[in-house]
Amino acid sequence: MSGFPYLDYQHDQLWIESVALSAIAQKFGTPCYVYSKAALIAAYRAFDQAFAERDHLICYAVKANSNLVILQTLATLGSGFDIVSGGELQRVLKAGGDSQKIVFSGVGKSSDEIRRALQAGILCFNVESEMELMRLNQIAAQCQRIAPVSLRVNPDVDAKTHPYISTGLKENKFGIPMADAERIYVAAQQLSHIRVTGLDCHIGSQLTELDPFIEASQKMLALLDRLVQLGVHVEHLDLGGGLGIRYTQENPPAIHDYVQALCASVGQRSPRILIEPGRAMVGNAGVLLTRVEYLKHAPHRNFAIVDAAMNDLMRPALYDAHHAIIPLVKKMGQTQTYQVVGPVCETGDFLGHDRALYLEADDLLAVMSAGAYGMSMSSNYNTRPRAAEVMVDGDSVHLIRARESIDQLLAGETLLN
Numbered sequence: 001m002s003g004f005p006y007l008d009y010q011h012d013q014l015w016i017e018s019v020a021l022s023a024i025a026q027k028f029g030t031p032c033y034v035y036s037k038a039a040l041i042a043a044y045r046a047f048d049q050a051f052a053e054r055d056h057l058i059c060y061a062v063k064a065n066s067n068l069v070i071l072q073t074l075a076t077l078g079s080g081f082d083i084v085s086g087g088e089l090q091r092v093l094k095a096g097g098d099s100q101k102i103v104f105s106g107v108g109k110s111s112d113e114i115r116r117a118l119q120a121g122i123l124c125f126n127v128e129s130e131m132e133l134m135r136l137n138q139i140a141a142q143c144q145r146i147a148p149v150s151l152r153v154n155p156d157v158d159a160k161t162h163p164y165i166s167t168g169l170k171e172n173k174f175g176i177p178m179a180d181a182e183r184i185y186v187a188a189q190q191l192s193h194i195r196v197t198g199l200d201c202h203i204g205s206q207l208t209e210l211d212p213f214i215e216a217s218q219k220m221l222a223l224l225d226r227l228v229q230l231g232v233h234v235e236h237l238d239l240g241g242g243l244g245i246r247y248t249q250e251n252p253p254a255i256h257d258y259v260q261a262l263c264a265s266v267g268q269r270s271p272r273i274l275i276e277p278g279r280a281m282v283g284n285a286g287v288l289l290t291r292v293e294y295l296k297h298a299p300h301r302n303f304a305i306v307d308a309a310m311n312d313l314m315r316p317a318l319y320d321a322h323h324a325i326i327p328l329v330k331k332m333g334q335t336q337t338y339q340v341v342g343p344v345c346e347t348g349d350f351l352g353h354d355r356a357l358y359l360e361a362d363d364l365l366a367v368m369s370a371g372a373y374g375m376s377m378s379s380n381y382n383t384r385p386r387a388a389e390v391m392v393d394g395d396s397v398h399l400i401r402a403r404e405s406i407d408q409l410l411a412g413e414t415l416l417n
């Protein structure tokens, strides 16, 4: 299937690698996230091999999917990690990630998170403000460590993506304004417990064109040259994440072409290149399985009420994102146009609008391209336990996260006496 090399129909049944998805739904119940290990490995290798001989580090953006087995699989391949919280740090370390391959992004790192990352000995803090730099220097002094630092500079480039996931415009909250970068770099070099090691940017997510990446990298390289003039030498250039995937009609650049374009843009310059891909690594490695609970044929609309909801997959509700929805078992019959909705009490709780499907109660569906920002953005809204997660590896099926129980959800709460 286009975009999903490890997922296809065989005799009317949808398979992932060598397992029928309906068998997984029967065994583990729904809603359930299912990932293909082969797809994950293939995506990592595509990034890695495209760099060829150039010194590089792929820092998988953990926020896209932070399941320990996803992290473990990538760690085994030699991947680095881009984290944005103390929780993600703990996950990466638990999964066997190498702390010397961790970069720490984010505009609001707490003192405690900074301390833990210093103690772990991470590769680099991607610093997003002058105040953060001062706090980092202070905490590093207290911990008797030298903090390796990259400034995240906002290149003011239009990523041409959804406004909620565009980060590299000057009106966005991210990064240090380009006009301040040189001054802050020079100041950083004077700080006793800071070592300047890199330069960083990230302009947004789900980019489907190369131009904004190239424009941002050119601006970073021009800055890098100016920094050299000022006696600031960086060891690595972190060009962030953001490569888009195909959900339906999009035609994003292939991983290989994207990496090659970045390498060509950097040219003969020497720094090691870091990138922080999230979505392109896992997005099309995963699907969300759901079961039809009820069909409701109202006068103007047909509703398919399924057992997955906005708490399981928030992207449609939050970004009006389109995920293809297809049956696990193909059946012959007259299709109807359905609103595919969940049980949550909100009109915004939908997984897909106007989908042509032939459906009967209890039918199983796959919500496609759900490997990135699916489970990691899920919540317990409406006191709904979060879904199970399963990884398929050839013909083996592993439960990598058990479905939550309601008792687990209530465990932290105590009644007043």
Ligand code: LLP
Pocket (backbone or CB within 6 Å): 061, 064, 082, 105, 106, 165, 167, 202, 204, 205, 206, 240, 241, 242, 243, 276, 277, 278, 279, 280, 315, 319, 372, 373, 377
């Ligand atoms: N690096 C930084 C600093 C980031 O902020 C992000 C994503 C990435 C890397 C990874 O970007 P990717 O390669 O996955 O595009 N929840 C949204 C996406 C939010 C992205 C936030 N930052 C969605 O579901 O579309």
